[in-house]
Amino acid sequence: MAGQKEEDSRGPLIEDQGADAARMRRRAFAGQIIAGILIIFLWEFLTRIGWLDSYYWSSPLTIVRTGWTAITKGTLLQDLAYTSGTTIIGFILGTLAGSVIGLSFWWSGLYAKIAEPYLIAFNAVPKLALAPVLVIMFGIGFNSKVMLAFLMTVVVAAIAAHSGVKNIDRDLEKMLISLGAKRRHVFMKVVVPASMPWMVGILKINISLALAGTIVGEFISSRQGIGRMILYAGQVLNMDLVWVGVVSLSVLSIVMYLGTVWLERRLMRGRNPKS
């Protein structure tokens, strides 16, 4: 009887799709947090009872402790700043230069046709294999790492921007020209905004490519950076410190990923999310 009454007072059943979606989001988020805690807990537990060898696998608590020592007594923060600095500078330079190159293909069909096979060929070159050459060319300092991150990102960005340019409806140009536009107007008002989704779409890929480039550069030869720290820790068989490096890189990677998400939103601001 009581249940019957309650149902009556609620009125007819109305599907609230917004509320359903919100509930789904909350549950998913809670699930994600719980899963993360479980994995860390399991890792700690398995190394404690000896099912995982703590020499190779370290353990979450040890990693935190070693990490703290590396921050207070070592140079972990400086290394982190060095690695993230080179990555971000390389990423920005590479992505910007690549986008400009890709967009420039709009200017002349002939130039685009001539350049395209070289772009594809350069994309196929394993840039990381060039690392030793770059270190010799640009020294063991900052520049060689930035250069590697740059080379990792520039071609990807150029290809993305070129795809954007190729997908532009030619009639849009025609329409603008009929409205008295010069080529620079067409470029600014159609070519750049129409290619923007393509260029923005590779930001997330490029930031991780830039990080990979930087770390390989640091592996080859460096005085600073997380890559150098990991290499050094591995050579002295300090697995805990290797894990600290790996965890720091993961955190760095996530933070930079969130940064690109923010950048994406900014660049696509004022647009219809569907377009």
Place this chain on the structure above:
Amino acid sequence: MRNFALCRPNHPGKGRDRRVSELEVVHCSKYYRKNGEQLCTLKEADMRIRSGRFVSIIGPSGCGKSTLFNIISGLARPSGGQVLLDGKNITCESGHVGYMLQKDLLLPWRTILDNVIIGLEIRGVPKKRARERALPMLQKYGLKGFEYDHPDALSGGMRQRAGLIRTLLYDKDVILLDEPFGALDAQTRLQMQSWLLQIWNDFRKTVLFVTHDIDEAIYLSDEIYVFTHRPGRIKARIDVGLPRPRGEETMMDERFLQLKRELLLMLKEEREPV
């Protein structure tokens, strides 16, 4: 400010100055060569269109209507002939006439308001001023409430309205419309025709209108040019001579039906033998 005055509706009888802007197409042809074979899409077209007239071009597909428009708007170079506006040679010069293509070609990342002001932007009018001018036009001509929407939120008819308002704001005396209602359903099409007549009446532009639809051509126009099938040549020029303002009853008028019969017969001759 002075040159913007042209954009405001000219009400007949309010002492409006008679700007003469006569469009002349003199002996325009266009030849292509494709796989060694010479094609002619437009052959020796001669047209003379008086200021403020509504002129339709009708003909089978592939009669060179789009070629003609591309030539008039300066986007394509004719193989021979000239385009004159007020006696001035504008062959191969773009920007002298407003041109609206069949697709609405609204930029999906811009709102409707920002889409219609793009011609002003190109001319260097500051965005804020351009918006101030465009807003009342959008509101008056049936886009009230959609100003800040993106194009994909609008129906086909609404998008064509925005496209035409963009062309009007570009503020040229001659406007080319290439089958603007071709993709719309019959009901929307009727609505849009009345809407276009209202705008034409308010602005008194010279309109050149391409269509496949005989009813549409008669209902809207002062004159109709009939084109032949490839190579596109002018087959006939017809004076419509129906009184204005026109409404739905115009379509039942004796004269309307007679013109329709004539045009149907002419176009039948041009149909490719099956």
